[in-house]
Amino acid sequence: MSGSTTQGSSGKLTLGQYLASIRTDRKLTLRQVEEATNKEVSNAYLSQIENDKIQQPSPNVLHALADIYVIDYGQLMEMAGYITQAKARSQGQRHGRVATFANHTLTPAEESELMDYLKFIRSRKKTSDKS
Amino acid sequence: MSGSTTQGSSGKLTLGQYLASIRTDRKLTLRQVEEATNKEVSNAYLSQIENDKIQQPSPNVLHALADIYVIDYGQLMEMAGYITQAKARSQGQRHGRVATFANHTLTPAEESELMDYLKFIRSRKKTSDKS
DNA sequence: AGTGTATGCTTGATATACTTAGCATGCGTC
């Protein structure tokens, strides 16, 4: 029951949620992705990944997806629980997580709405210290 | 370079041969390595890897070995047949308007909240569509 | 109605990484 696909506003996105959000954002179907990856990732399997039925997809699968979505392979690797070489890069914070949004195609209207909402979120939290 | 251990006069070393040569060089036993990796890699399994019975050990196993041997993780990954970030080609085009968000450093929580909100926005608009 | 088609998802089967137990040989000491 319940269990909408969103996992609430508390935690991070899972790998599956992340991949699903990107695909739907780009308005691609499971089978289109399967085609785009040259059958490297079947639509059935992608469905399982997006629903977190697969605990740790292989690097090759992740690479194929990163390839067609044009997103960062290393990020997918980390999300999947793999240890990557760039594990000690806690300094270059300028990018990194924001990549999530950078990889979504937002309309100007949406972007503006989100900017407002971000302001709202931050104003709510302002009472407590920043971390 | 390299050449100090038993390398076939033929071509490159396989992953297993490479790992075995390092271990014997260091005069370690399979069970010592198993201990050193905190049982992350069992001696039985390491034996299979060294004899190329395992086609593609998982990145986590490779990382554990790279760790205790103090060798390059990425090299092991490539030897095992994984594609690494080194292969990353052109980053491709960036989505211009998203730059606004890219310049904001979002916390994971904020990012997640915004993702939910974006879904909400789009679900509202769903009734009207045109192409 | 009905027929087709697209979409997401599930189900059963297979491949293979990985584990646990044990084998075989060698090397030492009695």
Place this chain on the structure above:
DNA sequence: GACGCATGCTAAGTATATCAAGCATACACT
């Protein structure tokens, strides 16, 4: 010789990623 015991390895089992096929619903069109 027999008893330990360390070393590399193997055999059988479990877990899980991945595939091929199909199901269910929704949407379109006649």
